[in-house]
Amino acid sequence: MTSTAVEIAKCLKEDKNILLLTGALCDNMEIGGKRLVEYAGEIAELAGIPVAATGNTIAALVERDIKTKKVFAGNVINYMRAEKWEDPIAPERPETLVFIGYYPSFLNMMLSSLKVKKTICLDNVALEEVTLSPPDMNIDDWEKFLNEIINELKKK
Numbered sequence: 001m002t003s004t005a006v007e008i009a010k011c012l013k014e015d016k017n018i019l020l021l022t023g024a025l026c027d028n029m030e031i032g033g034k035r036l037v038e039y040a041g042e043i044a045e046l047a048g049i050p051v052a053a054t055g056n057t058i059a060a061l062v063e064r065d066i067k068t069k070k071v072f073a074g075n076v077i078n079y080m081r082a083e084k085w086e087d088p089i090a091p092e093r094p095e096t097l098v099f100i101g102y103y104p105s106f107l108n109m110m111l112s113s114l115k116v117k118k119t120i121c122l123d124n125v126a127l128e129e130v131t132l133s134p135p136d137m138n139i140d141d142w143e144k145f146l147n148e149i150i151n152e153l154k155k156k
Helices: 005-014 036-047 058-063 073-081 104-113 139-154
Strands: 018-022 051-053 068-070 096-100 118-121
Touching: 005 036, 005 118, 005 139, 018 036, 018 073, 036 051, 036 058, 036 096, 036 139, 051 058, 058 068, 073 104
Parallel strands: 018 051, 018 096, 051 068, 096 118
Antiparallel strands: none
């Protein structure tokens, strides 16, 4: 379901047991002069969300002192399907998974294997498989969308 930045920010503020997953595009994409991983780090920091750093995103997140752990995306799927949650990045099994920096086809594949209460995509492609997703947008609109989420998270 497509959502506004305000709706997504509200979930990031209010939902409990959230885990943010940063994909390989976070290191490879620059939007408005910032790498995508910087947006991810700022969102995680403002919302107080731990990060499962997939791809090679861990270095940039550790530099920001974000609570993170290097994880393979496939392992997150296995952790979510396991009877007992044993991943040390989050004390409890996440009820909301947030994704940023993934190719849509890869994300769809992961989502089809997951059983989770809520999923949020922060990428610039609308995905029917997630609970909340931005509409399809170009890079400039995506930059505005991510900045709007960040500005909403800064509000108390």
